[in-house]
Amino acid sequence: MAVDPASGALEQAALHSDRFRLEREPDWKRLESIVTRLEKGQLRKLSDEDLLALPVLYRTVASSLSIAREISLDAATLAYLEALVQRAWFVVYGPRSSLGSWLRNFLGGGWSASVRGIGLDIAIALAVMVAGALAGWMLVAGDPGWYHTIVPGQLADARAPGASREVLQATLDGTSSGTGLSAFAAQLFSNNAQVSILAFALGFAFGVPTLMLLVHNTAGLGAMLWLFNEAGLLFEFSAWLSVHGTTELFAILLAGAAGLHVGRSMAFPGDRGVLEAAGEAGRRAAQVMAGVIVMLVVAALLEGFARQLIPGSDGRLIIGGFMLAFWLAYFLAFGRRDEEDSV
Amino acid sequence: MNAPLPKRLRRSGRDRILITPEGIALPITLASRGARAGALVLDLAIIGFLQIAMTIALIAMAGGFAGFFSKLEDGSATVGALEFLFVIWILAIFLFRNAYFLFFELGARGATPGKRMTGIRIASRDGGRLSVEMVIARNLLRDIELFLPIVFISSASGGGNASAAGIAAAAWFLVFALFPFWNRDRLRAGDIIAGTWVVEKPHRKLAAAMSAKDSAASGDTAGPQGAYRFSDEELDVYGEYELQTLENILRENRTKSLSAVHRAIARKIGRNDGIEDERAFLDAYYTQLRARLEVNMRMGHRKADKHA
Numbered sequence: 189m190a191v192d193p194a195s196g197a198l199e200q201a202a203l204h205s206d207r208f209r210l211e212r213e214p215d216w217k218r219l220e221s222i223v224t225r226l227e228k229g230q231l232r233k234l235s236d237e238d239l240l241a242l243p244v245l246y247r248t249v250a251s252s253l254s255i256a257r258e259i260s261l262d263a264a265t266l267a268y269l270e271a272l273v274q275r276a277w278f279v280v281y282g283p284r285s286s287l288g289s290w291l292r293n294f295l296g297g298g299w300s301a302s303v304r305g306i307g308l309d310i311a312i313a314l315a316v317m318v319a320g321a322l323a324g325w326m327l328v329a330g331d332p333g334w335y336h337t338i339v340p341g342q343l344a345d346a347r348a349p350g351a352s353r354e355v356l357q358a359t360l361d362g363t364s365s366g367t368g369l370s371a372f373a374a375q376l377f378s379n380n381a382q383v384s385i386l387a388f389a390l391g392f393a394f395g396v397p398t399l400m401l402l403v404h405n406t407a408g409l410g411a412m413l414w415l416f417n418e419a420g421l422l423f424e425f426s427a428w429l430s431v432h433g434t435t436e437l438f439a440i441l442l443a444g445a446a447g448l449h450v451g452r453s454m455a456f457p458g459d460r461g462v463l464e465a466a467g468e469a470g471r472r473a474a475q476v477m478a479g480v481i482v483m484l485v486v487a488a489l490l491e492g493f494a495r496q497l498i499p500g501s502d503g504r505l506i507i508g509g510f511m512l513a514f515w516l517a518y519f520l521a522f523g524r525r526d527e528e529d530s531v
Numbered sequence: 532m533n534a535p536l537p538k539r540l541r542r543s544g545r546d547r548i549l550i551t552p553e554g555i556a557l558p559i560t561l562a563s564r565g566a567r568a569g570a571l572v573l574d575l576a577i578i579g580f581l582q583i584a585m586t587i588a589l590i591a592m593a594g595g596f597a598g599f600f601s602k603l604e605d606g607s608a609t610v611g612a613l614e615f616l617f618v619i620w621i622l623a624i625f626l627f628r629n630a631y632f633l634f635f636e637l638g639a640r641g642a643t644p645g646k647r648m649t650g651i652r653i654a655s656r657d658g659g660r661l662s663v664e665m666v667i668a669r670n671l672l673r674d675i676e677l678f679l680p681i682v683f684i685s686s687a688s689g690g691g692n693a694s695a696a697g698i699a700a701a702a703w704f705l706v707f708a709l710f711p712f713w714n715r716d717r718l719r720a721g722d723i724i725a726g727t728w729v730v731e732k733p734h735r736k737l738a739a740a741m742s743a744k745d746s747a748a749s750g751d752t753a754g755p756q757g758a759y760r761f762s763d764e765e766l767d768v769y770g771e772y773e774l775q776t777l778e779n780i781l782r783e784n785r786t787k788s789l790s791a792v793h794r795a796i797a798r799k800i801g802r803n804d805g806i807e808d809e810r811a812f813l814d815a816y817y818t819q820l821r822a823r824l825e826v827n828m829r830m831g832h833r834k835a836d837k838h839a
């Protein structure tokens with residue numbers, strides 16, 4: 189090897205610890221340059237060789253730090269190594285750079301596994317939603333004056349107590365043209381997604397507001413069921429609702445259950461610390477929530493297009509039933525093999 | 532099992548120790564609340580700008596479409612085109628509100644543009660991988676922390692009466708805004724759910740090796756090279772803390788502090804040489820002290836400071 193400045197310095201270094209450092213400096217510098225380029229977002233300028241070397245260099249430098257702590261009292265070098273290992277740790281243990289591989293994982297079992305993981309919360313949320321719908325029905329059955337309190341204004345315009353069967357029937361009929369439907373679908377999606385995110389986020393207050401939100405939303409549903417039942421249109425209304433409702437209500441159920449899961453784990457953390465329990469529940473619930481957004485997109489498409497374009501109750505019920513069966517099969521059966529394999 | 536932190540690592544109340552999956556303890560510094568607030572304001576400004584720019588662009592396009600189709604006298608095409616733009620607008624507003632933070636924090640840099648400008652980023656609290664679920668969880672909660680109360684407050688004040696609803700919304704907002712003041716690690720509600728925290732990005736250049744850069748001034752454990760030799764008794768006066776303080780002074784290299792430190796050390800160990808040659812004297816003392824302390828360290832004897 190030729191005599192370069194570094195090896196000259198190496199011979200001159202008086203201390204073991206400085207010799208240790210000068211021997212390893214090229215690795216440190218290389219890691220630093222890779223990490224600096226990644227921090228600046230210059231992923232494309234990085235050669236494959238550098239990318240492959242990154243995890244190895246990270247471990248090399250991390251072990252340099254461990255050794256330096258035992259043999260060196262050079263504060264500047266230690267501080268440099270600590271900062272460098274931390275920066276490399278950010279990169280090596282950062283989010284997986286490819287969103288595609290996360291999505292594959294997510295759709296290929298991660299989502300359904302986390303839905304199964306919050307089964308108890310789904311059961312509680314379902315019970316609360318059914319109770320909310322029953323309460324809405326019974327309140328309005330006892331005193332129709334409650335109707336306008338429970339059902340939001342923009343839904344109640346034509347569908348009010350005392351409306352004739354024909355008027356109610358008209359609200360269920362399909363429209364012949366597709367105009368206006370896509371805007372309607374987009375609005376529905378944006379609105380429903382925001383409500384679901386709210387239901388999840390409110391779980392932070394130990395889940396109580398989440399349950400209240402679920403009751404509030406399903407009470408309106410119960411009141412409308414009563415209204416159409418009075419007019420003898422319960423079957424037609426259910427069919428109309430089921431096209432998108434099986435997907436949408438399922439999504440809201442999951443969002444509420446996800447919020448409840450977080451709230452419950454914070455209220456009853458068990459043996460773990462509250463922060464640890466909340467973190468674990470939060471990550472599982474977040475995966476459920478990403479799926480809820482997917483379901484709401486599907487629901488909006490069904491509501492915006494399929495329902496309005498299919499006039500018959502039977503056809504609507506078949507679509508709604510199929511969607512429900514599809515989601516149940518996906519959540520209950522999909523990805524179970526992988527779990528058993530990995531355990 | 533862990534030894535107490537050396538003094539070098541205890542800099543402020545914001546310092547924490549993070550254990551990497553390899554089992555290495557890393558000192559990290561939590562982001563200050565001011566930096567986080569600044570980053571949030573920057574990000575909200577960027578989001579607001581994007582939303583307004585998007586809206587203006589779409590309105591301009593809608594005007595163009597309307598003019599174009601009115602020449603063709605095709606009413607349904609105009610409606611269709613406008614509806615398409617409206618759909619894009621709804622989805623874009625939704626995405627800017629919900630996906631902006633997700634998009635940037637999922638990138639390799641783990642920080643939104645606002646965080647990057649203030650030099651902070653998010654990290655996993657347990658030292659493991661920062662997962663996609665964590666980023667989703669911490670940003671979904673932003674909805675009740677920030678957007679929801681702001682919408683409430685603006686709609687309540689829009690009516691002209693500072694009603695109970697407005698006060699409740701303001702209280703709600705304050706509860707979440709002040710959350711980082713109520714726990715040790717400055718977590719906001721989203722950080723608690725996700726298991727993340729916000730830390731400063733470290734930047735530090737590698738300084739030159741002390742004993743290698745100037746061989747003429749330094750001594751050696753094997754044989755005398757420099758002009759100054761110190762006996763073991765003279766070296767045993769100080770410990771690691773003093774050594775690293777001396778290292779700082781040598782690296783700063785200011786004549787005034789060098790001569791002050793030289794006086795203090797010479798008085799302490801009872802030497803009277805090295806006057807007018809303080810730098811060489813201190814370099815030699817530093818190198819020999821460090822050599823002695825490091826040899827003892829390898830034998831398992833550590834001396835934290837002069838009192839130890």
